[in-house]
Amino acid sequence: xxxxxxTISIHLLIVLAIVTSSCKKxxxxxxxxxxxxxxxxxxxxxxxxxxxxxxxxxxxxIVCQQDDPFKLIQVTFHNQAEAEAxxxxxxxxxxxxxxxxxxxxxxxxLTFDPEGSHTISVSGKKITITxxxxxxxxxxxxxxxxxxxxxxx
Numbered sequence: 702x703x704x705x706x707x708t709i710s711i712h713l714l715i716v717l718a719i720v721t722s723s724c725k726k727x728x729x730x731x732x733x734x735x736x737x738x739x740x741x742x743x744x745x746x747x748x749x750x751x752x753x754x755x756x757x758x759x760x761x762x763i764v765c766q767q768d769d770p771f772k773l774i775q776v777t778f779h780n781q782a783e784a785e786a787x788x789x790x791x792x793x794x795x796x797x798x799x800x801x802x803x804x805x806x807x808x809x810x811l812t813f814d815p816e817g818s819h820t821i822s823v824s825g826k827k828i829t830i831t832x833x834x835x836x837x838x839x840x841x842x843x844x845x846x847x848x849x850x851x852x853x854x
Contacts, residue, residue, distance in 0.1 A: 738765035738852030740774050740830070742808060742845050747772045751854050755781060760799045763828060763854045774850060775807040776821070776828055784854070787823040795838045806830070808845050812838045828852040 732752045739748045749767035756762070761781040766773035778784040779799045793803035795812040804821060807813060813835035821830045830850035837843040 734763075734854050736853035738774075738828075738850065740765060740850035740852065741848040742772065742774070744848070745772075747774075749773070751852055753781075753854060758798050763852060765850070765852045771809075773809055774847065774852070775805075775810075776830075776852065777805040777807070779803065784823060785826060787825065789820045789822050792819045792821060792833060806833060806835065806847065808835065808843075808847075811841065811843065813843075813845070814838055816844075826854050828854065 732754060734751045734753055736751045737748065738751050739746065741747070747765075747767040749765050749772075751763055751765045754762040754764065759780045760777050761779075761784050762775055762777040763784070764773055764775045777799050778790070779801045783801065790804040791802060792806055792815040793800060794814040795805055795807075799805050805812070806815070806821070816834035816836055819833050821828060821833070823829070828850065830847050830852075832849075833847040835843075835845050835847070
């Protein structure tokens, strides 16, 4: 009984440490660009604000999110310089690191691979996507179609 109580206490401390270190006030973690975007997924149109994220591997991500009803699209580049320089990018299968000249596209925080080969374009810090069919990775069954997206960052 004493060992079981000790184990439970340790697990609670770990959970508490994770919760307190991962939760920040919104004002401390505001990566909003002040820009907006629109996107249509499976025939439903959405609009929202965009936010930037840079990961430890220097991959650079733009998220466009509508809050009500909730929907988001995320486009991750190899790095910020590549995204801002613009051009045409190949939509790649999901991996932990986006290769140079490629992007990953996610929906609702889930990961996807493109159905076939597809490109997106970036010009003037604006992402344009047309007719992108996706298949959920990891054995998931979702197959959203991004009919169009115009996302400013």
